[in-house]
Amino acid sequence: MENETVETIISNPESNAEAIAAIDDNTRSTNGTNDDNGELWYEEVIDEGLKWKFALNSVLHEETSKYQNVALLDTKRFGKVLMLDGKMQSAESDEFIYHECLIHPPLLCHPNPKTVLIMGGGEGSAAREALKHRSIDKVVMCDIDQVVVDFCRKHLTANQEAFNHKKLQLVIDDAKAQLEGTTEKFSVIVGDLADPVQGGPCYQLYTKRFYEKILKPRLTDDGIFVTQAGPAGIYTHKEVFSSIYNTIKQVFKYVVAYTAHVPSYADTWGWVMASDNPITIINAKEIDENIQDRINGELVYLNGATFLSSTILNKPLFQSLLQETHVYTEENARYVHGYGVANHL
Numbered sequence: 502m503e504n505e506t507v508e509t510i511i512s513n514p515e516s517n518a519e520a521i522a523a524i525d526d527n528t529r530s531t532n533g534t535n536d537d538n539g540e541l542w543y544e545e546v547i548d549e550g551l552k553w554k555f556a557l558n559s560v561l562h563e564e565t566s567k568y569q570n571v572a573l574l575d576t577k578r579f580g581k582v583l584m585l586d587g588k589m590q591s592a593e594s595d596e597f598i599y600h601e602c603l604i605h606p607p608l609l610c611h612p613n614p615k616t617v618l619i620m621g622g623g624e625g626s627a628a629r630e631a632l633k634h635r636s637i638d639k640v641v642m643c644d645i646d647q648v649v650v651d652f653c654r655k656h657l658t659a660n661q662e663a664f665n666h667k668k669l670q671l672v673i674d675d676a677k678a679q680l681e682g683t684t685e686k687f688s689v690i691v692g693d694l695a696d697p698v699q700g701g702p703c704y705q706l707y708t709k710r711f712y713e714k715i716l717k718p719r720l721t722d723d724g725i726f727v728t729q730a731g732p733a734g735i736y737t738h739k740e741v742f743s744s745i746y747n748t749i750k751q752v753f754k755y756v757v758a759y760t761a762h763v764p765s766y767a768d769t770w771g772w773v774m775a776s777d778n779p780i781t782i783i784n785a786k787e788i789d790e791n792i793q794d795r796i797n798g799e800l801v802y803l804n805g806a807t808f809l810s811s812t813i814l815n816k817p818l819f820q821s822l823l824q825e826t827h828v829y830t831e832e833n834a835r836y837v838h839g840y841g842v843a844n845h846l
Contacts, residue, residue: 543574545589548737548838553589553767555579561656566648568702569695573656579765581656583624585649585695588839592765593659596626599729601803602761602772602811604630607689607725608637609791609808610780614688617641618719620676620706622693623649625660631691632666633796641687643672643679645702677706677715686721692728697741698839707745707829712752717777725776726753731837733760733771735817741835742771743821748829749775757782758822759811761802785809 541557555576562573572584580593591599604627608614615638617631623644631640644650650673654664663669672679676694697704705711712726720726728749731741742758750756753775763770774780783791785805792800814822829835 543576545584545587546838547767562652564648566646568646569649571646571648571652573652582765583649583653583657586698586701586839588696588698588837589766590695591624591626593657595763595765597801598761598763599766599770600626600630601800602759602770602808603627603691603693603727603729605792605796605800605803606757606759606772606808607691607727607774608634609788609795610774610782611688611725612723615639616685616687617689617691618643618680618687619691619693621645621695621703622691624653624657625650625663626657627691627693628666628669629660629663631689632663632668633798635795635797637668639668639670640666641670641672643674643676645673645675647673677711680715680719683719686719686724688721688724690716690720690724690726692726694729696731696837696839697834699836701839704834704836705831707741707748708831708834709748709751709828710830712749717752720776723776723778725774725780727772727774730758730771730773732766732768733758733818734769735815737768738771738818738821740837741829743818743825744827744829744835746771746773746822747825747827749773751828753777755780757812758814759808760814760818761811782809782812 542554543557545553547553555578558575558577561575564571569586574582574584576582582592583590614634614636617637617640619627619640619642621644622628622642623646628640628642631637692706694703694706695701697707716726730745732738733742746756746758754777756773756775757780758771758773760769760771788805788808792804827835
């Protein structure tokens, strides 16, 4: 299939403009529409025959960068929402669920994390959470898209302190190139990448070759890798989640999958954590003590019991992970529903 681009189109209620149709057969559009009362809505196409629709106050920013379509929307239900290639990345009201689950489990399971590399993470939320850990000396955030970083720095006020933190090193580059070009090793490497969509900028960073040849050598001996791994719901986990889990399992000795429901995603979400050393998931009381001892400030979502429960997967999901045989490669990739504007890394 030819790579198809996505155009984010949102109609203006004041001018009563109609949502613009796709330009040609090679372009998919995610359309904004007005209801009978003139209220502005945004539609995200989640899958064939399935849309997620929410009301807007305004469109704060929308443009297409070199790598992806970028939109920052002010929604009535979820606050400010970041969209990349028509896919929800995070919402102001509940992004803490995603980012606390992404960052804190590997840092709490690591005996003494000092350095963190975040692949992607341009909105700054992952860096914000990592910087809460007292033991951390440096957080490197490597995002390929200057456009995303610049307008998130401007509009997402909750992350401005993180962007200005003395321990944060911001790099605008392809994470693959950055890892290939350094000899530095990290306590924790985080994949806070956009979902793998066809024509998007990130799918090569979910492959076995990347994990094995490029990422793993940049971890310390006791290092831990964690990545967001896409939708993990009853009906959606076979899109990419089970494949990413199985691919990582081919590279690391110890692998832990865990999930949580994120309301703005309209689904359960999945993460995969891996290391060549046993990942010690201690009891809830000790996790709570580690949170108290290691982290500045309060976590909104995650505590010991929540994390332990997140590793207990429902039966269909658990069986799919056991039975999955697909290994993610550049030649045999899987994608979530949607289409990106980039054709290369």
